[in-house]
Amino acid sequence: xxxxRLIPITSCMLALLLSSCAARSTVQSRIASYPDxxxxxxxxxxxxxxxxxxxxxxxxxxxxxxxxxxxxxxISSQNHRSRxxxxxxxxxxxxxxxxxxxYGGYGGxxxxxxxxxxxxxxxxGGDFGYGTDVTYQPYVGAKVEFEKKHVVSWETTR
Numbered sequence: 001x002x003x004x005r006l007i008p009i010t011s012c013m014l015a016l017l018l019s020s021c022a023a024r025s026t027v028q029s030r031i032a033s034y035p036d037x038x039x040x041x042x043x044x045x046x047x048x049x050x051x052x053x054x055x056x057x058x059x060x061x062x063x064x065x066x067x068x069x070x071x072x073x074x075i076s077s078q079n080h081r082s083r084x085x086x087x088x089x090x091x092x093x094x095x096x097x098x099x100x101x102x103y104g105g106y107g108g109x110x111x112x113x114x115x116x117x118x119x120x121x122x123x124x125g126g127d128f129g130y131g132t133d134v135t136y137q138p139y140v141g142a143k144v145e146f147e148k149k150h151v152v153s154w155e156t157t158r
Contacts, residue, residue, distance in 0.1 A: 027052060030065045037061040054144060058151045063144055070144075083145055083152075090141030090157065099130045 027050060031038045041049065041062050048055055049066040058066075063086065070086035077083065142156040 025068045027065060030068065034061070034065065038065055054151060054154045056151050056153070060146060060149055063146075063151060067142065067144075081147055083147055086144045086146070087140055088142040089138045091136040091138055094135050094137050096133045096135070097130070098133055101129075 031049075038046065038049070041059075045055075045058055045062050048058070049062055052066055054063050054066055067086075067088060071089040072087040074085040074087065075082065076085065140157070142154070144154045145152050
């Protein structure tokens with residue numbers, strides 16, 4: 001029957017559509033959410049924020065509007081000065097080729113590309129599967145250090 005196969009495919013497509021419609025945080029959406037923060041910035045910092053740029057002397061509010069919420073925040077101390085570091089993660093795709101050979105025979109079981117159980121094999125002979133799996137490895141894509149609520153250093157990965 002083709003109808004039962006359509007239900008999972010339709011469900012996946014609907015989930016993908018709904019997830020792509022979810023509101024993503026952008027510079028424009030953050031400005032709209034916090035217009036007072038943006039209006040208090042100097043003209044120089046407003047221009048940099050609009051270009052997704054950060055520079056020394058910027059406030060935490062300006063960095064938030066430019067780059068959004070940090071993935072991680074660390075608090076530290078150096079030379080009796082407290083520092084706050086905002087870390088932004090990026091993700092690198094890792095591609096892995098997989099080849100799996102199952103065993104057949106009448107009534108034998110099969111295993112899928114990822115090693116999952118797929119049911120019973122029919123007839124004589126073996127099953128063969130191959131493909132490419134993708135996982136995403138996080139890395140530090142950007143970092144901003146603050147002292148007294150202002151940027152003292154920043155770095156990004158190209």
